[in-house]
Amino acid sequence: MTFTLPALPYSKNDFGDLISPETFDYHHGKHHNAYIVKANELVAADPALQGKSLVELIELTAAHGPKGLFNQVGQIWNHSFYWLGLSPEKKEPTGALLELINEAFGSVDALIEKLKAEAVGHFASGWAALNLKDGKLEVTSYHDADTPVAHGAVPLLILDVWEHAYYIDYRNARPDYADKILRNAIDWDFVAQNLDGLGLTRADQPGKAS
Template sequence: MPFQLPELPFDRNALDPVMSGETLDYHHGKHHKAYVDKLNGFLTEGKARETNLVEVVRQAHQSGDKKVFNNAAQIWNHSFFWQCLAPADGQQPTGKLKDLIAESFGGTDALLAKLKDESVNHFSNGWSWLVLNRGKLEVTSLHDADTPIVYDGMQPLLTLDLWEHAYYIDYRNERPRYAESVLGKIINWDFVARNLDGDGLSRADQEPATAREAETA
């Protein structure tokens, strides 16, 4: 298959009780995998051989190919999301990230409150984001599979999945409790800080399998 389901960066039960192993079984093992399987079915062999995931997303967006865009963007969004999470260990923003948060929002608590508010009030499915836009931190949200990949100046730092499959097993319909628990307890702030270098897109990108095989041949 041209593209693959990436491994989770933590053990199945590492995020308990904020995010259960059962949720990960379905969210990663079924929903995320389904996007990979569908995209591989849509792409031609030649296109898959030559184009990485980020470029597939951008080309599909430009051409209006909604089927390819939705599945490719969801692969990237999810791959980025998993890296935004880490087992609860009291982690907090530090260094340059902490300073930017203080400058833009007044402190971490204020940022988390704004992210929660954006997540709770976002209508229907989508993603809430912390982005760096021309040197300034901003909180926003995008609908369905929409992604920072296709917007100039929107450098992704952190995202929260707002689709119901992300939280229904553990929180039923309580999106506010889900958002508060994840944002307050299991964010990988080290990963968020690394994305200040503007290279966040590449951290969830992947080459098609045919390109990887050619490099190792």
């Protein structure tokens, strides 16, 4: 097996009403795992793809295809990075990250509102994201399985806005999900750590040759 489902860095019971254990069961245990199973099948069928890391496969398939594999590996990385960016303990930005937030948006609340607007305004499935670009913070979004890895971005945080991320707990109320997660469940220490430019590697997995 080339890639495996990464363990959650917390218990699926830790988030209370913000993210239910049932959501983790489906979102992590079924959806995330399904991307891994399919990616492993596709890689196993093509010797030219074997031995490449998750990030290497994303970069390769973003440029040259196949699109089917890109969708799987992009979703694996996005989900892995998403889990790492969550915290059951409410945290606040500090230090260099807080300075960058204030410089770019004026306040933490303004950044959260910007990220929320990006998440809510994003049509259909995808991801809202906070990246570092030319030393400054940038809010953007990605459609479907697209990922910051495919665009050479320096990722700091990503928020899943596919329906499977929130439908069990929030039904179709994406604004409520985005607001509650962004205000109460972001691991701002992880976001700050990614200012070192190594965020891509934190959700990567090494490849294995058959």
